[in-house]
Amino acid sequence: MSTGTTAKGEEPRSTAMRGVARVTRGHPVWSGSDLDPGQRPALRPMTAEAVAREGVGHTRQRLEVLGRERASGNWLPWESELRDRGAAIRRETLRDLDGYLSRLAAQLESRGVIVHRVSSAAQAREAVGRIATDHGVTLVAKSKSMATEEIGLTAHLTTLGIDVVETDLGEYIAQVAGERPSHIVGPALHMSRQDVTDLFSQLNGDPLPPDPDVLASYARERLRADFKAAQMGICGVNFAAADTGTLVVVSNEGNVDMVASQPDLLVAVMPVEKVIPRLADIGTLVPLLCTAANKEFTTAYQTLLSGARRPGEIDGPAEFHCVIFDNGRTALLGTPEEEILACIRCGNCQFSCPVFRTLGGGHAYGTTYGGPVGAVLSPLLGEATRDRDLPFLCSLCGACADACPVKIPLDDLLVAGRATYEAEQPRGVESFGWTLWSRFWSTPALYRATRSAARIAGRLIPAGVLGRLPVVRLWASGRTVPDVSHAGDRPRGRSGSSGGSPEGEDR
Amino acid sequence: MSVESFEARLRALGTEVERVADLAACRAVVAELVGTSRALVDEIPGLDGLDLVPPKDPWDAEVGISEAFSAAADAGAVALVQAAGSPRRTSLLPPHHIVVVRAGRIRGTYQEMVDDVAALDPPPTGVQVVSGASRSGDIESAMIHGMHGPRRLTVVVVG
Numbered sequence: 001m002s003t004g005t006t007a008k009g010e011e012p013r014s015t016a017m018r019g020v021a022r023v024t025r026g027h028p029v030w031s032g033s034d035l036d037p038g039q040r041p042a043l044r045p046m047t048a049e050a051v052a053r054e055g056v057g058h059t060r061q062r063l064e065v066l067g068r069e070r071a072s073g074n075w076l077p078w079e080s081e082l083r084d085r086g087a088a089i090r091r092e093t094l095r096d097l098d099g100y101l102s103r104l105a106a107q108l109e110s111r112g113v114i115v116h117r118v119s120s121a122a123q124a125r126e127a128v129g130r131i132a133t134d135h136g137v138t139l140v141a142k143s144k145s146m147a148t149e150e151i152g153l154t155a156h157l158t159t160l161g162i163d164v165v166e167t168d169l170g171e172y173i174a175q176v177a178g179e180r181p182s183h184i185v186g187p188a189l190h191m192s193r194q195d196v197t198d199l200f201s202q203l204n205g206d207p208l209p210p211d212p213d214v215l216a217s218y219a220r221e222r223l224r225a226d227f228k229a230a231q232m233g234i235c236g237v238n239f240a241a242a243d244t245g246t247l248v249v250v251s252n253e254g255n256v257d258m259v260a261s262q263p264d265l266l267v268a269v270m271p272v273e274k275v276i277p278r279l280a281d282i283g284t285l286v287p288l289l290c291t292a293a294n295k296e297f298t299t300a301y302q303t304l305l306s307g308a309r310r311p312g313e314i315d316g317p318a319e320f321h322c323v324i325f326d327n328g329r330t331a332l333l334g335t336p337e338e339e340i341l342a343c344i345r346c347g348n349c350q351f352s353c354p355v356f357r358t359l360g361g362g363h364a365y366g367t368t369y370g371g372p373v374g375a376v377l378s379p380l381l382g383e384a385t386r387d388r389d390l391p392f393l394c395s396l397c398g399a400c401a402d403a404c405p406v407k408i409p410l411d412d413l414l415v416a417g418r419a420t421y422e423a424e425q426p427r428g429v430e431s432f433g434w435t436l437w438s439r440f441w442s443t444p445a446l447y448r449a450t451r452s453a454a455r456i457a458g459r460l461i462p463a464g465v466l467g468r469l470p471v472v473r474l475w476a477s478g479r480t481v482p483d484v485s486h487a488g489d490r491p492r493g494r495s496g497s498s499g500g501s502p503e504g505e506d507r
Numbered sequence: 508m509s510v511e512s513f514e515a516r517l518r519a520l521g522t523e524v525e526r527v528a529d530l531a532a533c534r535a536v537v538a539e540l541v542g543t544s545r546a547l548v549d550e551i552p553g554l555d556g557l558d559l560v561p562p563k564d565p566w567d568a569e570v571g572i573s574e575a576f577s578a579a580a581d582a583g584a585v586a587l588v589q590a591a592g593s594p595r596r597t598s599l600l601p602p603h604h605i606v607v608v609r610a611g612r613i614r615g616t617y618q619e620m621v622d623d624v625a626a627l628d629p630p631p632t633g634v635q636v637v638s639g640a641s642r643s644g645d646i647e648s649a650m651i652h653g654m655h656g657p658r659r660l661t662v663v664v665v666g
Contacts, residue, residue, distance in 0.1 A: 169654060170643075170645035173645065173646075186644075187645070192647060212646040216654060220655065223655065224655070228566060244625065246630055252642050252654070253643045253655045253656065254655040254657075257635060257656065258656075261589075280618075283619075286617070287617060297581070298582045298617065300642055301635060301636065303634075304624070305632070306629075312592075314591075314596075316633055
């Protein structure tokens, strides 16, 4: 047991994080919570490392079981009705997002909530940081929120000398491991029971048994001390009702209620698209979200927050802030990509995606959001154009679109994302080659000439050598060079033309 | 009809159900359930006069007692309005939570319950919808009960 005497500085203020210096972190750089979003490794080495990682096969099997349980895309009749209604509600606000946001902000303010509407991720995290430092906060209890991951909130608060503790069990596991959440609703799905046992045993300094109940109790006792001691709570938002100014958060553990009611100060963080027209709409959206995310009709808890503590009340936040950020979203309105703003973050597309499962979760996307939704959304977020190559982490099977509870055409958006990427590439040798190819294949005589040339080349040069020639090598990397000695012959009983499809890719 | 389906749904979620005829019987059942445990009790009209032991520190309470404002049979859910006299800690801090539900407040569907809540003007500072005890599946999907909120949930249906 390497308890080590080299623990950095004093013990953390968070009880739950005590002993974290004892944890040896062996995860790859791209799964770390400290990964600079602009500095992720290139897609190819990152994904190659992910599929070769020890234990990835077990993670894939678990994800496949979860995917099968959800039977993504097989919506029962009542689920289909819910899906139709939910899809319509989510588009309603997109038609007048600014109007709904203004109504929401006015309602929130009328109930004593201090609203911060900001543009960038940096402005959002700085707004939260200012609230914390203004109040002399040293310990924050946080519930799970992808939005706070997106804006890099925990890292920012840490640089301000504030301890932040994740209180959702899966997020806590990921935080102790120093990793980002690997799935939207299951942050530690990539870890096995034994992984969690090893992690908590290191944290504890003494071995713990591989029993989920014992491990959860261990986390519970530690986190309970933090719920009690935290001066500030931070929560995300699932739905924000414009008509009543009510913020709705779903959870199973009860930690959302803790962070939103026990500390005197609460900050709710949400991106603009979380707004919904009416509170009554959660009658559709909550069961839809829970069914898609977890195959349950509702979670154990839905927490509805409408303003700061009123006279006579003894708990709930005395001061309540809501940070609403954009980070590139409103620029999507009016484009085909605005569809992604209908997303309710259920994570069902991730379970349904064979690429996501093969990679053992979302880490190897190198971004906050992995899987189909991440491959569409990540390249569109922020001001910088980055992560544009993510749509290639896709087999174009279309399972994600079938699995989506709000009918986002994820497959179409992935294809569009690839086109955007290609259009932005400098026109090099490959592009010249395609221009030449289209010139030749548009004229019958020239087409026949290429066919003859291919046959001759195919007979004279062995396929192994052909694949190593200049230019051809570019095309042949990752593909098998076909036998072209009979190029252009009508296929007899064999499928496909010997020339391959133009993109060199099968659908 | 919806009372029976409400009860069935609750039981399927692992929630204990007691059915009593009136408030006097409800008081007896609650007193029996609580025993000598330290209890946090909300102001529940008609259920005053329970002789219970309050905890010195609310975090040490062993049982919490609240009344549902509305309930949904299809979800096995209860909606708790949090306000003066019914703080959020009651349903949250103790490991055992008892909810009193008047049969007349039980709706058939989750949507009807939500409509009840949405009709409140002004909206209460907090509403907690509860459907089963606190749980987590974050360690290899193994179901853990009583993660941060109550491990045990009892619903007493009155009427």
